[in-house]
Amino acid sequence: MPSSPLTIAIDGPSGSGKSSVSKAVARELGLGYLDTGAMYRAVAWHCLDQEVDLTDQEAVAQAARDLPLEISTDPDDQTLRVGGTDITSAIRETRVTSQVSTVATNLDVRAELRRRQREIISEARDERGGIVAEGRDITTVVAPDAEHRILVTASEEARLARRSTELHGGADADQVEATRDQIVRRDRQDSTVSAFMEAADGVVTLDTSELDFDQVVAAVLALVRGEVEPAQHEEEPATSPDGHAGGPA
Ligand SMILES: Nc1ncnc2c1ncn2[C@@H]1O[C@H](COP(=O)(O)OP(=O)(O)OP(=O)(O)O)[C@@H](O)[C@H]1O
Numbered sequence: 001m002p003s004s005p006l007t008i009a010i011d012g013p014s015g016s017g018k019s020s021v022s023k024a025v026a027r028e029l030g031l032g033y034l035d036t037g038a039m040y041r042a043v044a045w046h047c048l049d050q051e052v053d054l055t056d057q058e059a060v061a062q063a064a065r066d067l068p069l070e071i072s073t074d075p076d077d078q079t080l081r082v083g084g085t086d087i088t089s090a091i092r093e094t095r096v097t098s099q100v101s102t103v104a105t106n107l108d109v110r111a112e113l114r115r116r117q118r119e120i121i122s123e124a125r126d127e128r129g130g131i132v133a134e135g136r137d138i139t140t141v142v143a144p145d146a147e148h149r150i151l152v153t154a155s156e157e158a159r160l161a162r163r164s165t166e167l168h169g170g171a172d173a174d175q176v177e178a179t180r181d182q183i184v185r186r187d188r189q190d191s192t193v194s195a196f197m198e199a200a201d202g203v204v205t206l207d208t209s210e211l212d213f214d215q216v217v218a219a220v221l222a223l224v225r226g227e228v229e230p231a232q233h234e235e236e237p238a239t240s241p242d243g244h245a246g247g248p249a
């Protein structure tokens, strides 16, 4: 357990590797792990199961507020239950994946899940020394005060190939095309409510396009352990009207 509580906030677009990398980092550091995307998926699964009309914003928000959701923060046991029913696998089905963005762009759902996520993070800090929490708005909205804030990115091509390999066992042209909706359309819809394509101020960007999984885990651990100097995103210097960077002449 670290000597003082640690929150590692990780965001990134779909297929960038943030879930698998966050889980491995949590294991390595003996911390909890929170997959916030799974919480949005749980709300979507529940609404589909209960035939709640996903376009009825208030009904979906109420379903989120009432949801008896139990989510594990053990990186070795990612069980998710709603009212005692194990939905760990069901939330990964295509019918949920293809519709979850409709739920995730409902601002009242976001407010409710953000409240729950902050509670889980706070509990993990008290009880197990900290947590790696990942999603789309953790570095910016859920835990902007986290000790470490990292945006894990990768080129669209790399992300499509990774997800295609995971789902279809390969990344030939047809397999990549079958994956496109799960990556490109979803990111477009999700980014209408969260900024996860560019790092916010103070957030470190880790471009993983050319890195294998172990290299990404090692890079995150090196940042957290202070073994490398983080290149944080900083606001662009003010530009003069003719487009040149400002500052002293
Ligand atoms: N650096 C890497 N190189 C190659 N494959 C990777 C790398 N990082 C992760 N992967 C693989 O890519 C796939 C997608 O990773 P992961 O599910 O962690 O992405 P994600 O960003 O959490 O996506 P989503 O937000 O859609 O759930 C997984 O099969 C994972 O094992």
Ligand SMILES: Nc1ccn([C@H]2C[C@H](O)[C@@H](COP(=O)(O)O)O2)c(=O)n1
Pocket: 014, 036, 037, 038, 040, 041, 100, 101, 104, 105, 134, 135, 136, 137, 138, 186, 190, 194
């Ligand atoms: N903090 C978060 C986490 C996830 N989402 C959205 C993005 C996806 O459409 C959906 C499921 O996430 P995934 O399991 O694919 O990472 O939830 C979000 O808006 N904010």
